[in-house]
Amino acid sequence: MKKVFVKTKHHTYTVYIQHQLIDNIVPYLPKEDNYVLISDDNIPKQYYDSISDQVTIRHSYFIKAGEQSKTIHVANDIIEKMIEDGVTKDYVLIALGGGVVGDLAGFIASVYMRGIDYIQIPTTLLAQVDSSVGGKTAVNTPKMKNAIGAFKHPTKVLIDPETLNTLETRHFNNGMAEVIKYGLIADKELYNRLNTPNILKIIDDIIATCIAIKARIVYLDEKDQGVRQLLNYGHTIGHALEQFSEYKLLHGEAVAVGMAMAAKKQKFKDSLYKLLENYNLPTTYDYDKEALLKIINTDKKAYKDNLNFIMVEEVGNGFIKTINKKDITHYLR
Numbered sequence: 001m002k003k004v005f006v007k008t009k010h011h012t013y014t015v016y017i018q019h020q021l022i023d024n025i026v027p028y029l030p031k032e033d034n035y036v037l038i039s040d041d042n043i044p045k046q047y048y049d050s051i052s053d054q055v056t057i058r059h060s061y062f063i064k065a066g067e068q069s070k071t072i073h074v075a076n077d078i079i080e081k082m083i084e085d086g087v088t089k090d091y092v093l094i095a096l097g098g099g100v101v102g103d104l105a106g107f108i109a110s111v112y113m114r115g116i117d118y119i120q121i122p123t124t125l126l127a128q129v130d131s132s133v134g135g136k137t138a139v140n141t142p143k144m145k146n147a148i149g150a151f152k153h154p155t156k157v158l159i160d161p162e163t164l165n166t167l168e169t170r171h172f173n174n175g176m177a178e179v180i181k182y183g184l185i186a187d188k189e190l191y192n193r194l195n196t197p198n199i200l201k202i203i204d205d206i207i208a209t210c211i212a213i214k215a216r217i218v219y220l221d222e223k224d225q226g227v228r229q230l231l232n233y234g235h236t237i238g239h240a241l242e243q244f245s246e247y248k249l250l251h252g253e254a255v256a257v258g259m260a261m262a263a264k265k266q267k268f269k270d271s272l273y274k275l276l277e278n279y280n281l282p283t284t285y286d287y288d289k290e291a292l293l294k295i296i297n298t299d300k301k302a303y304k305d306n307l308n309f310i311m312v313e314e315v316g317n318g319f320i321k322t323i324n325k326k327d328i329t330h331y332l333r
């Protein structure tokens, strides 16, 4: 078992990484029987069955898998059902699934009756190494990804790496993009370890390393006003591409292209492109420059004239560079 502690000004919680955790969940979940659960229609049935055999889940809400479900309308539908089902403030919401489920459930937990507790059980690599930790929750609007959201930390994060055995390769690689990002911005040794032919053999360690990096950053800057923005390496262009592709590109795939573009003048470019290709991640995407610029201009990471662009010149050392919005074109082709 590995444990990582996440500490912020008002919250401390533990991320547990343990094989077979889902099948032995009772020690991790408080004994109350007031759980409700949000998941999606893609979740392997055995995870849901196993959890609901061990603890009493009063009500479950399943969304259609995919980024298209991360909307205020879907959140509202679930909230209406929770009201109908008599879910009160002392219920605990369990988010079982990937980043979409986690972000949506976290958002609902942040606003339902002005806030209820929630627990993350991330089942994709992307959610395990990134989105389940750090308290960012949100839903998208047609014009902006994560446009409506709140900071709301889970009370704990339960990671069972066995879930990666049932994850489609494309989705595993999607998470690897975020893992590569952590190496680039903060940990050269991690970056070098990713060249291994069998990453699954060391995946527990990789997950714990990524979360420890994120925990360190979130401790310093919970609300994304400074150093936390390093976690956005590849994301300014990546988020725009994700939206431009109408979410045909998965988040990690779009971030992979964003990182490739951000790194195109750097010495480590060839090693990055090779690493991305090893994990079948794209390094280019066919986009319309004007349309992309328009999306970038309205990105919530941008200010009136400037945006904080995350740069890496040496692997393991990300930094923030404030650039004029217009200068982003240097990174586009």
Ligand code: GLY
Binding pocket: 130, 131, 133, 134, 136, 224, 228, 231, 232
């Ligand atoms: N995924 C970036 C962050 O949590 O800040």
